[in-house]
Amino acid sequence: MRFIHISDVHLGMEPDYGMSWSGARKEEIEHCLLRIIEYANTHKIDFIFISGDLFDGRPDMDRLESVDELFMKLHHTCVLYIAGSSDYMDQSSALNSYEFKADVHVLGSPVDKRGTFSCVRQDYADINTDCLYFPEYDLDVYGVSCFKKTANVDPLEDIKVWNRNRTNVLLAYGGSGKNRPLDFAALKKSDFDYIALGMRHRYDVICRDKIIYPGSPEPLDESATGRHGFVLGYIENGRTGTEFVSFSDREYKTIEYPVHRFSTNDEVKDDLKRMLSKEGSGNIYTIRLVRLDGCEENYELSEALRDFNILRIEGEAFVRTDYDRYMKANTYNGFGRLLEAMNSANPLESDGVKLAVDMVIEESGINYNHNARMSDRQYDDSNNMVRARLMARKDNLENSHVMKDYKAAEEDYRVNPDVLDKLNNAWTEERKAVLAYKTAAHAVEQIEKDHKRKWIRVGVRTALIPLIIVCVVCIIYMPVAYMRMTKGAVSGAAGVIPFVGFMISALCFAIGYGISRYRDVRRKKQTGKSPLNQEIENARVLLDMWNKKVDELRKLRNEYQEMDRKRRNASDVYSESRQRAETCAGEIKRIDIAIKTLNEYKQVQ
Numbered sequence: 001m002r003f004i005h006i007s008d009v010h011l012g013m014e015p016d017y018g019m020s021w022s023g024a025r026k027e028e029i030e031h032c033l034l035r036i037i038e039y040a041n042t043h044k045i046d047f048i049f050i051s052g053d054l055f056d057g058r059p060d061m062d063r064l065e066s067v068d069e070l071f072m073k074l075h076h077t078c079v080l081y082i083a084g085s086s087d088y089m090d091q092s093s094a095l096n097s098y099e100f101k102a103d104v105h106v107l108g109s110p111v112d113k114r115g116t117f118s119c120v121r122q123d124y125a126d127i128n129t130d131c132l133y134f135p136e137y138d139l140d141v142y143g144v145s146c147f148k149k150t151a152n153v154d155p156l157e158d159i160k161v162w163n164r165n166r167t168n169v170l171l172a173y174g175g176s177g178k179n180r181p182l183d184f185a186a187l188k189k190s191d192f193d194y195i196a197l198g199m200r201h202r203y204d205v206i207c208r209d210k211i212i213y214p215g216s217p218e219p220l221d222e223s224a225t226g227r228h229g230f231v232l233g234y235i236e237n238g239r240t241g242t243e244f245v246s247f248s249d250r251e252y253k254t255i256e257y258p259v260h261r262f263s264t265n266d267e268v269k270d271d272l273k274r275m276l277s278k279e280g281s282g283n284i285y286t287i288r289l290v291r292l293d294g295c296e297e298n299y300e301l302s303e304a305l306r307d308f309n310i311l312r313i314e315g316e317a318f319v320r321t322d323y324d325r326y327m328k329a330n331t332y333n334g335f336g337r338l339l340e341a342m343n344s345a346n347p348l349e350s351d352g353v354k355l356a357v358d359m360v361i362e363e364s365g366i367n368y369n370h371n372a373r374m375s376d377r378q379y380d381d382s383n384n385m386v387r388a389r390l391m392a393r394k395d396n397l398e399n400s401h402v403m404k405d406y407k408a409a410e411e412d413y414r415v416n417p418d419v420l421d422k423l424n425n426a427w428t429e430e431r432k433a434v435l436a437y438k439t440a441a442h443a444v445e446q447i448e449k450d451h452k453r454k455w456i457r458v459g460v461r462t463a464l465i466p467l468i469i470v471c472v473v474c475i476i477y478m479p480v481a482y483m484r485m486t487k488g489a490v491s492g493a494a495g496v497i498p499f500v501g502f503m504i505s506a507l508c509f510a511i512g513y514g515i516s517r518y519r520d521v522r523r524k525k526q527t528g529k530s531p532l533n534q535e536i537e538n539a540r541v542l543l544d545m546w547n548k549k550v551d552e553l554r555k556l557r558n559e560y561q562e563m564d565r566k567r568r569n570a571s572d573v574y575s576e577s578r579q580r581a582e583t584c585a586g587e588i589k590r591i592d593i594a595i596k597t598l599n600e601y602k603q604v605q
Contacts, residue, residue: 001046001047001137001139001167001234001235001236002043002044002045002046002047002232002233002234003045003046003047003048003049003169003194003232003233003234003235004036004039004040004045004047004048004049004230004231004232004233005048005049005051005194005196005212005214005230005231005232005233005242006036006048006049006050006051006214006217006230006231007050007051007052007053007084007173007196007197007198007199007213007214007215007216008051008052008053008084008198008199008200008201008215008216008220009029009032009033009050009053009054009055009216009217009218010029010053010054010055010056010086010216010220011029011030011033011054011055011056011063011067012026012055012056012057012063013026013029013056013220014026015029015219015220015221016221016284016311018576018579019309019311020309020576021284021309025218028218028249028250029217029218029220032217032218032247032248032249033067033070033217034070034073035247036048036217036230036247037070037071037073037074037077038073039245039247040074040077041073041074041075041076041077044076045077046076046077046078046137047077047078047079047080047141048074048077048078048079048080049080049141049169049171049196050079050080050081050082050171050198051082051084051171051172051173051196051197051198051199051214052082052083052084052085052086052087052145052146052173052198052199053084053085053086053087053173053198053199054067054081054084054087055086055087056086056087057086057087058086058087058088058093058094059087059094059095060094061094061098063094064094064095064098064100068098068100068101068102068104071100071102071103071104072101072102074102074103077103078103078104078105078134079102079103079104079105080105080107080132080141080143080171081104081105081106081107081171082106082107082108082143082144082145082146082171082172082173082198083095083106083108083145083146083147083173084146084173084198084199085146085149085150085173085179085180085199088145088146088147088148088149089106089108089109089145089146089147090147090148095109096109096110105132106145107130107132107141107142107143107144107145107171108130108143108144108145108147109145128144128155129142129143129144129159130142130143130144130145131143131162133166137167138166138167139166139167139168139169140161140162140163140166140167140168140169141169141170141171142159142168142169142170142171142192143170143171143172144156144159144170144171144172144173145173146173146180150179150180151179151180152178152179152180152181153180153181154174154180154181154182154183155172155173155174155180155182156170156172156174156182156183156186156187157183159190160190160191161190161191161192164191167193167235167238168191168192168193169192169193169194169195169196169235170190170192170194170195170196171196171198172195172196172197172198173197173198173199174197174199175197175199175200175213176199176200180199182197184206184207184211187206187207187211188206188207188210188211192210193210193235193238193240194209194210194212194233194235194240194242195207195210195211195212196212196214196231197211197212197213198213198214199213200213200215201215201216201219201220201221201223201224202215202216202224202225202226202228203215203226203227203228203229203231203244208242209233209240209241209242210240212231212242214229214230214231214244215228215229216228217229217230217247217248218248218249219248219250219251219252219284221252222252222254222284222286222311222312223252224252225251225252225253225254226251227244227246227248227251228246228247228248228251229244229245229246229247229248230244230245230247231243231244231245232244232245249282250280250282250283250284250309251280251283251284252283252284252285252286252311253279253283253284253285253286254285254286254287254288255272255275255276255279255285255286255287255288256288256290257271257272257275257287257288257289257290258289258290258292259289259290259291259292259295259297259299259315260291260292260293260295261293261294261295261296261297261368263295263297265297265299265300265301268289268299268301269299269301269304269305272287272301272305273304273305273308276305276308281307281308281309282309283309284309284311285308285309285310285311286310286311286312286313286314287301287305287310287312287313287314288314288315289313289314289315289316290315291315291318294368295318296318296320296361296362296367296368297318297362298316298317298318298358298359298362299316299317300316300393301313301316302316303396303400303401306401318358320358320361323339323342323357325372326339326361326366326372326374327339327343329371329372329373329374330372330373330374333374333375333376333379334374334376334379334380334383334601335360335374335379337601338356338357338360338379338597338598338601339357341353341597341600341601342354342356342357345597349593349597351590351593352589352590352591352592352593352594352596352597353593353594353597355590355591355593355594356386356390356593356594356595356597356598359386359389359390359594360374360379360382360383360386360598363382363385363386363389364378364379364381364382366378380602383598383601383602384602386594386598387595387598387599387602390591390594390595390598391595393591394588394591394592394595397584397587397588397591398588400584402577402580402581402583402584403581403584405577405580405581406574406577406578406580406581406584409570409573409574409577409578410574410577410578412570412573412574413567413570413571413573413574416563416566416567416570417563417567418567419560419563419564419567420564422560423557423560423561423563423564426553426556426557426560427557429553430550430553430554430557433546433549433550433553434550436546436549437543437546437547437549437550440539440542440543440546441543443539443542443543444536444539444540444543447532447535447536447539448532448536451532451535
């Protein structure tokens, strides 16, 4: 028996929300499950074990249907799935009532379904531990689903193997601190052939070939560094073997880069570009600058590395805390007055003034002097250089891709009008038109039937009225005929009366029918069409009119939908770009305050 073991897929999750690659990461997680299904088909895998958190939240019926469609692509693989803490299965969960069309068994669900393999729910299955038996493999699969989000008890405390003569597999979720703690020592001694665990997002082997966390197939956050994929295993003749298959599209990586006082911004930038290109441009990076030899340099790397997926750069700016040292060494000089301005600055401007002080210290190089004193000439030169650097940095920020992207997104959002009300009205009108079209189509189908019923009614009325008249005449005439017959005056006259009445009725029917047909013929000559054909033609004209109306409204609705989609997309892009632009604008404001402060304290007094 060959199996794939996965867990913590978290379908629907959007890692690193707000970053430029977050939408692609969400799609990669969805696509990863499809790739695993294709792998199972190619390698003829018998079972896929899912140890919790297939979904990032509790799935609804629509979500289950979409995943069911994916699993229906499996050719000969059975899926066994337990719920985790993210997709836990309480009484209101859709997992309790949804019946998969694919060969998927949710352990702990009351739905008892048949799949590709013969499967029997064992008598020793209870409310906590489900168990399914697969006779073809002589396999018992135990599963402990999560029925609430958190639990501070060991869910496997009392679990045991009921039939040691079979192959026994356990699917469980837990083992992370106080939330569903697990006794690994007891599990190692258990009679299970394989224990498929879930909860941890990184590959972790507790007991070789027996107790394994596969980790999430795709990395979900920066803490989930290293390889990601699934466990491929087999159980044969009482022996279990496993291997890890790397399967993720990308990885989270942390790069520690050492810098010292002589490391220039260009050197660091170029080195990091080479390193990132070698590691892979698709990966997601956290860059950590490690300062050596008391390095107090500030670096500007974010803009230079924007072509890579940089989650965070740590240590880009040096955080200074030794201002008292400079205050004592620079009393009554130009730099001292700048330091006093920093201490007295209002909270709204303190960051900008602090930036000016830090850059003057960095430019002058007194941070590497023991006395920390700055001469007035040295201060004036540093002031001029720092202002020039700040002006250049401000210009770069104002013309950066962040601000350009924001302006483009703002314009795109502005030119895409809000058409939600029009879209709703179009939906309503389209539904009305579709209903009218269906009514007209039904009317066309009923015309011939109604026409036949009409002629039956005409015939009945044409014959029935004369018949009633004949009956009345007969009733009046019969007493007279009877009196004559008793006197023998007219022998057999009574037998003639019904016949005469029938003939008169038939004659009246024929005359009435003939008159009706004559009118139809005259009408056809006048219009060139019979009443039936004319009515059908009129109905079809109406049907065509409603059909065109439906097409027009559907086209209009599709246009509004596309406009609404563009606006929503533009809104998302605008929102994300605005956040980045606000950060950029905040930095520009800080630079303006720093330049203003340096201008005020430019001349040595």
